[in-house]
Amino acid sequence: MEEFLQHSLNGLSFGSIYALVALGYTMVYGILGMINFAHSEIYMMGAFMCYYFALWMGFQTPSPINFTLGLLFAGLMAGAIGFLVEKFAYKPLRKSPKMNSLITAIGVSILFQYGGQIIFGANPKSFPTLIEDQNLFEIAGSQIHLIDLLIYGVSALALLGLHFIIYKTQTGRAMRAVSSRPDMSPLMGIDNNKIISMTFIIGSVLAGIAAVLVSIKYPKIDPMMGSKIGMSAFVAAVFGGIGSLHGAIIGGLMLGVGEYYLIGYGASTYRDALSFTVLILILLYKPTGLFGSQLKEKI
Amino acid sequence: MKSSIIVKDLHVNYGLITAVRGISFSFSSGEITCLIGCNGAGKSTTLKALAGLLPHSGQIIFDSKNMQVLSTPERLKQGIALCPEGRGIFPNLTVTENLQLGAYSKKTKLSDLLDRQFDMFPRLAERRQQQGGTLSGGEQQMLAIARALMSEPKMLMLDEPSLGLAPIIIEQIFQKFEDLRKTGLGILLIEQNASLALEISSSAYVLETGEIILHGTGAELLKDSRVQQSYLS
Numbered sequence: 001m002e003e004f005l006q007h008s009l010n011g012l013s014f015g016s017i018y019a020l021v022a023l024g025y026t027m028v029y030g031i032l033g034m035i036n037f038a039h040s041e042i043y044m045m046g047a048f049m050c051y052y053f054a055l056w057m058g059f060q061t062p063s064p065i066n067f068t069l070g071l072l073f074a075g076l077m078a079g080a081i082g083f084l085v086e087k088f089a090y091k092p093l094r095k096s097p098k099m100n101s102l103i104t105a106i107g108v109s110i111l112f113q114y115g116g117q118i119i120f121g122a123n124p125k126s127f128p129t130l131i132e133d134q135n136l137f138e139i140a141g142s143q144i145h146l147i148d149l150l151i152y153g154v155s156a157l158a159l160l161g162l163h164f165i166i167y168k169t170q171t172g173r174a175m176r177a178v179s180s181r182p183d184m185s186p187l188m189g190i191d192n193n194k195i196i197s198m199t200f201i202i203g204s205v206l207a208g209i210a211a212v213l214v215s216i217k218y219p220k221i222d223p224m225m226g227s228k229i230g231m232s233a234f235v236a237a238v239f240g241g242i243g244s245l246h247g248a249i250i251g252g253l254m255l256g257v258g259e260y261y262l263i264g265y266g267a268s269t270y271r272d273a274l275s276f277t278v279l280i281l282i283l284l285y286k287p288t289g290l291f292g293s294q295l296k297e298k299i
Numbered sequence: 300m301k302s303s304i305i306v307k308d309l310h311v312n313y314g315l316i317t318a319v320r321g322i323s324f325s326f327s328s329g330e331i332t333c334l335i336g337c338n339g340a341g342k343s344t345t346l347k348a349l350a351g352l353l354p355h356s357g358q359i360i361f362d363s364k365n366m367q368v369l370s371t372p373e374r375l376k377q378g379i380a381l382c383p384e385g386r387g388i389f390p391n392l393t394v395t396e397n398l399q400l401g402a403y404s405k406k407t408k409l410s411d412l413l414d415r416q417f418d419m420f421p422r423l424a425e426r427r428q429q430q431g432g433t434l435s436g437g438e439q440q441m442l443a444i445a446r447a448l449m450s451e452p453k454m455l456m457l458d459e460p461s462l463g464l465a466p467i468i469i470e471q472i473f474q475k476f477e478d479l480r481k482t483g484l485g486i487l488l489i490e491q492n493a494s495l496a497l498e499i500s501s502s503a504y505v506l507e508t509g510e511i512i513l514h515g516t517g518a519e520l521l522k523d524s525r526v527q528q529s530y531l532s
C-alpha cells in the first residue's frame with residue numbers, strides 16, 4: 001500500500017510533465033490539423049536555453065530565485081523558438097497538402113537534434129542545480145520531495161493559466177473559433193495568422209517549462225532528450241483524444257502513472273513499450289481517444 | 300453625415316468560373332438596399348467579396364476610401380460587417396462567447412454591447428450558456444445577426460437572414476432591421492423572400508447570372524412585371 005502510494009505520486013509527477021508537453025501537440029493539432037513533430041525539440045531547446053542562461057548568469061548557489069528565473073527564461077525562449085518554427089517552416093506551407101507540413105515537421109525535428117549535437121555537443125551535460133532537492137515530509141510512509149512538489153505546483157499553475165487564457169480571454173475564444181471555423185473567424189476581425197502564432201507560442205512555453213522541471217529532477221541533458229518524452233506525450237495526446245485539452249491532461253497523467261506502476265512493480269523493461277502499446281490499442285479500437293468528440297472543447 | 304459604399308465593376312471568379320461579371324451598385328447608411336436574384340445568381344459571392352473573403356477585381360469605395368486592398372479584419376474595423384449565409388456560428392462556443400467574438404476588434408466594454416443584444420434578442424439571453432451548435436436553426440440565425448451587430452458596424456450585409464425562420468419571427472426581425480436603419484445603420488440585404496425585402500428597401504437591384512439586370516426603388520421593382528413574374532409569386 002505504501003509502495004502503491006509512492007508509485008502513484010511519482011507517476012503523477014511525471015504525468016504532469018507529459019500533460020504539459022501533450023498540450024502543445026494537441027493545441028497545434030486542434031488549430032492546424034497537423035502533428036508538430038518538432039515539438040519535442042522545442043522541449044529540448046528549453047532545457048538547453050536554461051542551461052546556458054544559468055552559465056551566463058553565473059548561478060552558483062541553488063535558490064528559489066534562480067529556479068524561477070531559469071523557468072521563466074526557458075519558457076520565454078521556447079515560446080520564441082516555437083513562434084519562429086511556425087513562421088518559417090510551417091506557415092509557407094499552410095495552403096499545401098498536410099503531408100508537406102508533416103514531412104517538414106520531421107525535418108525540423110531532425111535539424112534541431114543534429115544541429116544541437118553540433119552546437120551543444122553530443123555528450124550529455126549536467127544541468128545546474130537551480131534549486132536544492134530535499135525530503136520535505138512523509139505521507140503514509142511516502143517521501144515527498146521538494147522537486148516533485150514543485151512539479152505538481154508549477155504544472156497546476158501552468159494548466160490554470162492555460163485554462164484561463166483559453167476560456168476567459170478573447171484570444172482564447174479566438175483560438176477555439178479558428179480551430180472550428182477558420183473560414184468564419186476573419187469576419188469577427190480575427191487575424192488567423194496571429195492566433196496560430198499564439199497557439200504555437202503557448203504550447204512551446206509549456207514545453208520549455210516542462211523541460212526545466214524534468215532537468216532539475218534528472219539533471220542530464222542532451223540534444224536527443226526530447227524524443228522519448230515527445231513520444232510519450234504524443235501518445236498521451238492521442239490517448240486523451242487529440243485536439244482535446246482536457247484529454248491531453250488526463251491522458252498525460254494516466255500514462256505517467258501507468259509507467260511508474262510498471263517500473264515500481266518490476267516490469268521497468270516494459271516502460272517504453274507502454275506508450276507504443278497504448279498507441280496501437282487506441283488507434284485500433286478508439287481512434288478518437290477518450291475525449292475526442294467533435295464538439296467538446298476542441299481547440 | 301451620410302456614408303456610402305460604392306462598388307464599381309466588381310468581378311469575382313472561382314478558378315475558371317466567373318460568378319460576378321462587372322457589377323456596379325451602391326448602398327448608404329440609414330437605408331436598406333436589397334439584392335435579389337435566383338439561386339446561383341452571385342448574391343452571396345458579391346457579399347463575400349465586399350467583406351474581403353474572396354479575391355476580386357474592381358473598386359469598393361467606402362466614403363472615398365479604397366477597400367479592395369484591405370483584409371477582412373481591416374474592413375470590419377472600417378465598419379463593414381457581414382452576417383454570412385449559413386450563419387457561420389462557432390458550434391463549440393457558447394452563445395455569449397459567440398457574441399463576445401463579434402466584438403473581437405472592440406476595445407470598449409463588452410458587457411454593455413452584450414446587454415444591448417440580449418435586450419434585442421431575449422431568446423438568446425435565455426440561452427447564454429448553451430453551445431452555439433446546439434441552438435435551433437432560427438436561434439442560430441438570431442445569434443448570427445446579433446454577433447454581427449456586436450462590432451457596431453456602420454454597414455451591415457445580411458445574407459438571407461430570414462432563412463429557416465418562422466413567419467412571425469421574420470416579421471419581428473425585419474422590424475428590427477427597420478429600427479436599426481433608423482439609427483443610421485446601412486443595410487445591404489439579400490433575400491429569397493423578395494416581396495418582403497422590396498417592401499422595406501429604399502433601393503433594390505436584381506442580379507441574374509452575375510450581372511445586374513434591373514435597378515430601382517423597392518416600390519418600383521415591386522410593380523415591375525419582370526420582377527413579378529420571376530421573383531414574386
Ligand SMILES: Nc1ncnc2c1ncn2[C@@H]1O[C@H](COP(=O)(O)OP(=O)(O)OP(=O)(O)O)[C@@H](O)[C@H]1O
Nearest residue numbers: 313316318336337338339340341342343344345384
Ligand atoms: N467555392 C465555389 N467554387 C466554385 N463555384 C462556386 C463557389 N461558390 C459559388 N460558386 C458558384 O458561383 C455562382 C454564384 O454562387 P452564389 O453562392 O454567389 O449564388 P447566390 O446568388 O448566393 O445563390 P443562392 O440564392 O442559392 O444562395 C454559382 O453558380 C455557384 O455554383
Ligand SMILES: [Mg+2]
Nearest residue numbers: 342343344384
Ligand atoms: Mg447565396
